[in-house]
Amino acid sequence: MTKRKFGLGLSLMLATGTMLTACGSSNEGSSTSGSSEGGEEANEFSVAMVTDVGGVDDKSFNQSAWEGLQQFGEENGLKKGDGGIDYLQSGSDADYNTNLNNLIRRDFDVVYGIGFLMEGAVKEIAEQQPEAQLAIIDAVVEAPNVASVLFKEQEAAYLAGVAAALMTETKKIGFVGGMDIPVIERFEAGFLEGVAAVDDTITVDVQYTGKFDDAALGKTTANRMYSGGADIVFHAAGGTGNGVFTEAKERKEADPEANIWVIGVDADQYDEGQVGDSNVTLTSALKGVDQAVIDIANKAKAGEFPGGETVTYGLAEDGVGLADSRGAIPEDKMAQIEEFKEKIASGEITVPEKVE
Amino acid sequence: MSNRTINLLVPVVSVILGLIVGAIIMLISGFDPIAGYMALWSGIFGDLYTMGETIRQITPYILAGLAVAFAFRSGLFNIGVEGQLIVGWFAAAYVGIAVELPKVIHLPLAILAAAVAGGLWGFVPGLLKAKFHVHEVIVTIMMNYIALHTTNALIKTVSGGGDRTEQIFASASLRSEFFANLTDFSRLHYGILVAVVMVAIMWFVLDKTTLGFELKAVGFNHNASQYAGMNVNKNIILAMVISGAFAGLGGAMEALGTFQYVSAKGGFTGIGFDGIAVALLGMNTPLGVVFGAVLFGSLKYGALNMPNAAGIPIEIVEIVIAVIIFFVASGYVIRLLLQRAAIKKEAK
Numbered sequence: 001m002t003k004r005k006f007g008l009g010l011s012l013m014l015a016t017g018t019m020l021t022a023c024g025s026s027n028e029g030s031s032t033s034g035s036s037e038g039g040e041e042a043n044e045f046s047v048a049m050v051t052d053v054g055g056v057d058d059k060s061f062n063q064s065a066w067e068g069l070q071q072f073g074e075e076n077g078l079k080k081g082d083g084g085i086d087y088l089q090s091g092s093d094a095d096y097n098t099n100l101n102n103l104i105r106r107d108f109d110v111v112y113g114i115g116f117l118m119e120g121a122v123k124e125i126a127e128q129q130p131e132a133q134l135a136i137i138d139a140v141v142e143a144p145n146v147a148s149v150l151f152k153e154q155e156a157a158y159l160a161g162v163a164a165a166l167m168t169e170t171k172k173i174g175f176v177g178g179m180d181i182p183v184i185e186r187f188e189a190g191f192l193e194g195v196a197a198v199d200d201t202i203t204v205d206v207q208y209t210g211k212f213d214d215a216a217l218g219k220t221t222a223n224r225m226y227s228g229g230a231d232i233v234f235h236a237a238g239g240t241g242n243g244v245f246t247e248a249k250e251r252k253e254a255d256p257e258a259n260i261w262v263i264g265v266d267a268d269q270y271d272e273g274q275v276g277d278s279n280v281t282l283t284s285a286l287k288g289v290d291q292a293v294i295d296i297a298n299k300a301k302a303g304e305f306p307g308g309e310t311v312t313y314g315l316a317e318d319g320v321g322l323a324d325s326r327g328a329i330p331e332d333k334m335a336q337i338e339e340f341k342e343k344i345a346s347g348e349i350t351v352p353e354k355v356e
Numbered sequence: 357m358s359n360r361t362i363n364l365l366v367p368v369v370s371v372i373l374g375l376i377v378g379a380i381i382m383l384i385s386g387f388d389p390i391a392g393y394m395a396l397w398s399g400i401f402g403d404l405y406t407m408g409e410t411i412r413q414i415t416p417y418i419l420a421g422l423a424v425a426f427a428f429r430s431g432l433f434n435i436g437v438e439g440q441l442i443v444g445w446f447a448a449a450y451v452g453i454a455v456e457l458p459k460v461i462h463l464p465l466a467i468l469a470a471a472v473a474g475g476l477w478g479f480v481p482g483l484l485k486a487k488f489h490v491h492e493v494i495v496t497i498m499m500n501y502i503a504l505h506t507t508n509a510l511i512k513t514v515s516g517g518g519d520r521t522e523q524i525f526a527s528a529s530l531r532s533e534f535f536a537n538l539t540d541f542s543r544l545h546y547g548i549l550v551a552v553v554m555v556a557i558m559w560f561v562l563d564k565t566t567l568g569f570e571l572k573a574v575g576f577n578h579n580a581s582q583y584a585g586m587n588v589n590k591n592i593i594l595a596m597v598i599s600g601a602f603a604g605l606g607g608a609m610e611a612l613g614t615f616q617y618v619s620a621k622g623g624f625t626g627i628g629f630d631g632i633a634v635a636l637l638g639m640n641t642p643l644g645v646v647f648g649a650v651l652f653g654s655l656k657y658g659a660l661n662m663p664n665a666a667g668i669p670i671e672i673v674e675i676v677i678a679v680i681i682f683f684v685a686s687g688y689v690i691r692l693l694l695q696r697a698a699i700k701k702e703a704k
Contacts, residue, residue: 053622053623081667088660088663088664089663089670091660091670091674092625092626093615093619093621093625094413094610094614094615095660097409097543098409098657098660099660099664101405102660102661102664103664106664116519117619119520120520120615120616120617120619128541178622179508179519179620179622180512180620181518181519181620182517182518182519210505210508210622211622211623212622213622213623
């Protein structure tokens with residue numbers, strides 16, 4: 001029995017082998033032509049990125065980073081592909097090394113690792129490929145050829161907290177976090193601080209879902225919060241947060257008079273909150289991953305790649321902020337938020353990174 | 357056609373069919389199938405680096421496949437390989453970080469810790485099945501979630517509030533400078549040797565020992581086994597523990613070989629679930645599992661090169677890979693068709 005299986009398996013291997021060898025040999029021809037193409041365009045500046053498991057259409061920072069690269073490509077006349085701009089998506093944590101390596105082998109001048117999940121991979125590849133220029137978002141990798149990009153999420157979240165505290169009528173606010181990790185904790189800390197700065201009698205219900213990709217879980221969590229009397233929910237939970245929007249929109253649809261709001265995260269999530277003629281998005285805590293990606297690319301293009309440095313983008317650098325509320329927040333309250341913004345930017349208020 | 361030719365033809369035909377249907381899917385979605393398959397090929401065997409990485413990818417699949425196959429042979433459906441792998445991963449990494457010992461002690465200790473952790477995770481469903489007749493599928497699925505979130509919480513504690521642990525000490529690492537130099541810095545590690553040894557051990561236990569005979573007997577018919585004087589409950593528990601230990605070792609491969617650390621996970625790794633398919637493709641035999649793992653691992657890893665070299669979106673690539681595996685798995689249907697064709701020919 002086993003012997004027969006062995007023969008079966010072996011012949012299978014051989015079959016695939018012989019069949020694909022034919023393809024393999026013709027491959028050599030095309031790959032050499034590919035590299036000569038690359039040679040002609042060698043004077044062009046090219047950048048590429050590797051997404052984490054969220055994928056390039058996560059409506060969050062991966063997408064934002066790719067939009068940044070596309071904008072950079074437009075400004076510099078670069079097309080998608082070799083010698084221009086490109087991205088690779090990762091299906092699992094084990095894929096990061098390979099994807100980074102693949103892009104470096106295709107001679108991209110700067111390769112971005114998007115997200116803290118890629119910290120280990122970027123560090124390892126940076127050591128193996130000392131000639132390559134790498135950048136990582138949301139983590140710090142100490143290597144001379146890696147630029148680390150961090151954001152002061154807590155500052156954007158602080159303003160979101162101020163906005164929520166000014167707008168709440170029930171004095172109950174919800175916070176839905178993804179995984180309990182430092183980045184999300186910065187959002188939580190800033191948000192709590194911002195709420196307390198306006199009115200410390202407001203209660204904030206903090207819930208971590210443990211996941212970034214479970215919209216159903218986000219929906220039930222938001223359901224509990226709204227049912228418990230909260231009228232504004234701030235999410236920092238990636239794809240899980242899409243469920244928060246779904247819940248809010250359903251409630252708004254059932255009762256157009258309901259005072260239900262969501263504060264989005266990372267990108268301007270106004271489109272997510274559209275329900276009929278109204279919208280449940282109060283504002284969004286912006287994290288300018290796109291701007292940071294462009295900034296690093298521009299620096300590298302000018303020959304000033306910040307390798308070995310940690311670049312932090314905060315309110316003062318316009319790296320984070322609040323999205324346009326499109327009238328959801330009245331003028332007088334916007335003015336109050338603006339005051340807080342100036343105080344943070346000038347350093348009068350320091351927003352803590354950790355929950356006390 | 358003789359049986360022998362059919363045996364040879366079945367895998368060949370199924371792979372060709374899989375490739376053709378995959379090609380059609382690529383054509384319909386507007387991509388060049390030849391470029392796609394060339395990218396797949398060079399993604400698996402293109403150079404020393406990719407070959408090293410392919411073998412690295414195969415390693416945990418072998419162990420996950422063995423875990424599922426071992427339980428299957430004893431009549432148990434272990435869907436908890438994923439969870440057992442995750443606790444094994446954590447245990448190995450923890451031992452790798454917590455103490456620094458000479459390599460001869462440290463590395464085996466870390467590997468053993470993973471096997472014990474996985475074994476414990478298999479013990480619970482085994483015990484519940486044996487004592488209270490709770491179906492192992494339910495328990496193992498639930499144990500997966502417990503494993504995921506417990507290890508996440510432990511990682512947070514161990515790392516002092518962070519989302520991943522530090523690097524393990526070099527003395528606990530399976531990484532091999534020799535392999536790394538040989539394969540242009542791929543992450544190929546000594547784990548493949550561990551996996552091969554485990555294949556031999558599983559074959560030996562199942563086919564050459566009384567224990568293996570009893571386990572298989574329980575798998576075929578536990579009433580008959582009981583009547584024959586075997587301790588069915590003991591065998592059920594033992595089968596789950598051994599199965600869990602294999603899975604735990606799969607986690608050790610990730611902890612001590614591929615990653616050198618353990619990080620908090622937002623979801624399952626998928627290796628354990630793929631292990632079910634690997635085991636079934638390999639007809640639950642040790643050698644069969646190796647071939648299943650080679651097929652799964654190579655395709656999974658090679659697929660990464662399709663978006664890279666041929667510009668085909670990863671979503672299409674995943675469909676194409678699934679189609680190929682689907683056709684390989686449906687070898688029985690193709691065998692049936694081939695035999696019918698042969699009979700018709702003879703009738704003429």
